Amino acid sequence: MISQLFFAYFAFAIVLLSVLVITRKNPVHSVLWMLLLFFHIASLYLFLNAEFMAAIQIIVYAGGILVLFLFVVLLMNIREELRINKFIGAWPTGFTFAVGLLVVITMSVRSFVAGPQGKYTIDLIKKESNIKVLGKLLYTDFLFPFEVASLILLVAIVGAIVLAKKRVKS
């Protein structure tokens, strides 16, 4: 009962905050609502026994990505933003598409059958701690994808610098 109440609060807050994020006229307000949204999602992860992912969610999303967004938002002209219409003219098309997608996903969830249970039970994770289990898997079974992820981040760093730097006149 108490867990269902908890989930109900977080689900309601997450949906409300995501609607607020995409409907605010002022982009700064959108970014700040998104900060609150990320904190709620992190607490949902805590609720699912994923402490490390909750910490990563706050550190990477709230501490890194949102600060980046805020920097770029400060570059643009907020006064003009507040003046014009926030949605493009064809927004009913997007709305219809989104509602159709929701209906399709809801229909397909009803015939969902869960697969077999794995070996990482809650007792095992409690005994070893979440970070230890995750780190062991990440550095043994998933070592190659981990290295690929580091390569992706390197490409992103180089690409961001190349794209954002001023062109030198030759």
Next chain:
Amino acid sequence: MVPLNWYILLSAVVFTIGVFGFLSRRNIIIMFMSIELMLNAVNISLISFSHYLQDMRGQILAFFVIAVAASEAAIGLAIVIALFRNKATAHVDEIHEMHG
């Protein structure tokens, strides 16, 4: 105990809101934020699968999704800055250089 379907439905609703925001906002930065919203919805479903199926692979996949989301935000915002330098607008309906 909360059923797994509730988490999947929550994830579907957040994903749909992200799709709507991406398709119908005028501001390119809010469109990027909608992409982040969609990635977060996928992460919610992955981590709930990981918890309910007692398998850590869901959390590892969510970890990689976060890494890709971080690099996507960096590249995307760099593109937005390059756009500002050439065009000085953040509205997608005013960007039609490629006549798409």
